[in-house]
Amino acid sequence: MSTLILVLFLLLGTYFVAVIEEWSVTGRLRPAGPVRAALRLLGTESVLARKPDRLFFEVAPVLLLVAAILSLAIIPLAPGLIVTDLATGALFFNAALAYVLVALIMGGWGPDGAYAMIGGWRFLGQLIGYAMLVVMPITAVAMRSESLSTVVIVQSQEQLWNILYQPLGFVLFALAGMAMAFVPPFDLPTGAGDLAGGVEAEYTGVRRLVFRLGRMVLILSVASAMTVFYLGGWLGPVLPGWAWSAIKILVVTALMLAAGRALPRVREASFLAWCWKLGIPLALVNIFLVGVLVLVVPL
Amino acid sequence: MSPELLVALVIGAGLFGTGVYGALSQTNLVMIMMGIELILAAALVNLVAFWRYLHPDVAAGQMFVLIVMTVMAVEMAVGFGVAIARFRSRGSVEMEEARELKG
Amino acid sequence: MFGARQSTPVALFAPLRRLVAGAMARDLRALVVPGADVALAAGLDLAAAGLALAEGPRQANVLLVILPLPAAMLKAASVAYAQMPRPRAVLVLGEGEITPLPEADATGAASQEGLEKAVATLRRAFAEGAFATEVSDFDAPALQTRIEYTCPMHPEVVSDEPGNCPKCGMNLVEAGGDGGHEHHHAAAQYTCPMHPEVVSDEPGNCPKCGMNLVEAEGDGGHEHHHAAAQYTCPMHPEVVSDEPGNCPKCGMNLVEAGGDGGDGHHDHAHHQHHGQDGEDAQVGWLERIEPGFMSMIELTEGTPRSSDGLQMEWIDVPFGPLFPGLPGGLTLDLTLDGDTVAGVQVGSAVAEDWALPDGGLDPDTFVAALGVQMRLSPVSYRLLACRALQAAAGITPLPDEDMLHDGALARERLAERLLWLAQMGRQLGLPRIESRAAGLSRAIREAAPSEIDALRGPLSGLVESLRKTPFLARRLRGIGRLDDQGVWSGPGGAGSDAATRLTARLDGVMADLAELKRAGGISTPQTPDVTGVGGHGHATVETARGPAHLHLELSAGRIVSASLDTPSNRHLPLVETVTCQAELADALVAVASLDLSPWEVRA
Amino acid sequence: MSALQQYGILFALTLGSIGFVLSLYALARAIGRNRAEPGKDVPATAGSLSRDPVWVRYHARFGGYALLFLAFDMEMAFMYPWSVVYRQEGLVALLDMGVFLAILFLGLLYGWSQGALRRQ
Amino acid sequence: MTAQVFFLAAFGLAAVWFGIVVFRTHSMVRSALALLFSQTAIGAMFLVMQAEFLGVLQIMMMATEMSIMAIFMVMFMMDPGGLGEMDMKHQRKLSLAAGVIAFLAAIGVSVFADWGPAATVVPSADEQLRMLGIELLGRSMLIFESAGLTILTAMIAATAVAVQMPAKKEDAS
Known part of the structure; x- marks a missing residue:
């Protein structure tokens, strides 16, 4: 029974993320949009570049989808509703999403196209910026919950959600999470305006469908990670657990993608500079503050 | 001598052999560093195998694994620093030209 | 439908194909030729008509062509059409020549109703014809570029067939000349390297020795290759003899001229063992060179150093017309040196040469031709031509007539600035700003004076929201900085960067609104009748991109000579100063901030 | 559920997604066939045909950041076990990690002062 | 019992195969990503050996580090795409002999040494993490701090060697 709900959550979640993502680009909420786009891509030819690195070109979309689905495996929707409750769940989330970078490098290098290659290596530069800012806030969350298991992390937020306990950590994790899912304004690898689709440019037809599915599941997984780590997962007064999780995830996704509509795309040089010169010091301060808070406040 | 320990050690030996072959046969500094990475990975496999099958209650084994991982990261960082400097001065990181590294 | 996709004979999937075709019919993604800004200038609202804008040919299933277009643009359109995945369609608006592209699936007038009717017919075409059992290929002259082989490490080594680079023995790789310089030759022919007499039209295996057939020069090309069975040494190509033997210089056994020993870059893994004998000769040849033969030093010696002292390889990347x-x-x-711009060549695929026919031109056709050519700002250039004609003919315009013309000019300037804002929004990734600016630009272009007062509110709202967009000023600061005494005559003055030019254009929007209020009315300028009059005339009009000057010479009512100096033509060389050593994204934003109109560039 | 079973579930999840993707590819292949046409296989560069291979030595400008990141990344490996036992260990853990993080921050400051944290 | 051996052998052979591919393939990016997947297979082996924290850490750390190795390989090696199918090896026989000798020596040690009784009970993943945490703060605190110092020296060494002071004023960050 719980596996059925989890699969349903994955499909519905991906559908709603796709609808919100299309709204963030075109400004119109079209419920049938993603289904039509999926059928169109299914029926379109899947063109292969003339001298590709065939292995990379084929593996990249599949690896992106697998990494995104694996990172969803440790997200608890309700007290018993989780695919695998690993003891090092928070770490596994970050480990699975490290392969998004590998998928984009493969997708960039595979088709031997200029835009794709530049997009792929640009995302490596972006990772060097956000990687530390994802890890340190998770450490601060684990300090409070005394365990890396996501179920224990949510239970530790019984009295006070982490967004109120460590707001600085939330802000850093939110920005780094958006950069990890290359959501606009951090869409350097697939910049629409300046790389004409970048890594996504060379994929057509069913390979592009798998790549887009991977991206939607990736946005869903980053949004649910933010909910689990900072917004108290399934905790909520009246509604059942899974309803709270679903609402929070959708609200976080909508806010993330709305920010993309309002902010110009970030420059890679300034993103790296801000991450290393401001982000990491702030993350260290956040760890220190949470360290003191955990010792002083019995919460 | 449990079979898993044997399998793990044989795999470690295989990785070690590949790493040694790679490190000695390549002409480029970066490829030699990849050979060294493979050797260190073989050491990692052996360490975890020993921890798991011989002394699972001793946490020092896992600590040792963390230290070997640090060595891998540090070796890569310094190796690439040297590679950048060498490429800037000589235009290539081929080991053949390293012979003239005088003064 | 010409661009239909070939369906598999399996009838079981026919209902699924119909479903997919129906989905495609309702989810059309258009790649606009020549550009989304020209569609906006022509007053077309693609989203209302049900077309989404595609970023590149790979994501589009409709090619929206707005005619008339020059030949260079149609060549780029044929390349884009060839790169679109099937099922694909061509939607043509307006009249004109469309030769390299296949015949249109839907045509219409260059207006919103024409577009909507054409999109309706296109939906039906997709719903029925998206899949067809037999489909014919699309071929265009621009796609027939000759395949050249160069060595990855020594790009100056170019040969017509695969083989080994004489300098370092590496396999040569395919690097066809790009569409730029014309390489027309007969359809690609395939011959066997070992048996040049075996010629076939499609790749496959040679009947005699089973080796992969390689692309070879058509009959045109080089005669001496196919005259007699020539033998040459892989390392000394100048050593040529008629019978096999050893090369006098290095003692290597000579190989067929048609294909060198190693059989070039077609060495797939399975082919490796087959060419073993060729391989040994090649390997032996490699060993005899002192072991450091492959050293990178002589490869990186010549290349210039980048800003951090490393000598890296550069690639030429076209950010082409579409x-x-x-x-x-x-x-x-x-x-590009990595993602930094090391060199730039800028041009226009839609440039026209404005040479007047020697017999002179009558004013009406001249003004009409100028209006059609300047696709983005027709009213400004029509007014420029009329004023120059009046100056040449010595007619002093009536003051209130002139005021109404200034009103039309201010309205078009306003539409131009909003069009630039929409394009900058798309470049920077601000979809909300892009859609608002595009909607207002469309509304302003045809707005009657009364409607303009209604649009004043949303316009100042857009300007305010742009001034308050967080991080926008920080994003643009320092990009595209012009030097102080440059030739820049557009908004923002010399020494400005993208941020100051943005604020200058926003102030320009408010100034044009004030100008419209002052002008009171709007009337499109008409050509004055100058029959039988002679003389010289000069006029200047302040367009959104800077002042445009026109100098006319009339004799007997016909224009004999005209010299037009447009702002974009003056600003083109500035692209060099704006993009050198800039990061790619900054360089593209800098070029977009110059607001160049390729239509105003002289061929 | 023992740890090994959970890894088994993750492995099955991976194989399941790969299976889903392969079935999607098979469905697409059943719908229609691809046609190789001239110019279609050249990577799309905005309307102009550029066949030159772009697999060259890409000059990444984040060399300084990458070196610092390689070393700084290891700090995360030590912080996870520490964070799990932090509450139980109390002040000594805070001071301990404080020293460790101060050392690393020192390295970061050095890199910053030497100009590593900029676009080379 | 046998499932663990099977998976251990499977992931192990995958790791060794990717290790071999690292030196056989002509394309540099393929070689770097082969090493990446070899490390991932080793991480999976750790998971099979129920060292969960180490396995997940290995899988995560190696993905980012090996990608950075990939970009450095692309920057510093001739023809990174492997189009020219160049052969970048020298002293082939010597290194092959050294590799085989190393392999046989390691096999000999691992087979003929007496490792003592195999342990069956393994602490659960959460306990391992806690034990490692306490070990970090207790017995191995000196090792932990010296690892910090090693990382510091690595950062300083790498920056000092590789990074040139900017000639002109630092541009706006």
């Missing part, structure tokens, strides 16, 4: 972030028709070929 790039989503740049004005449609602007060809920008960047030489």
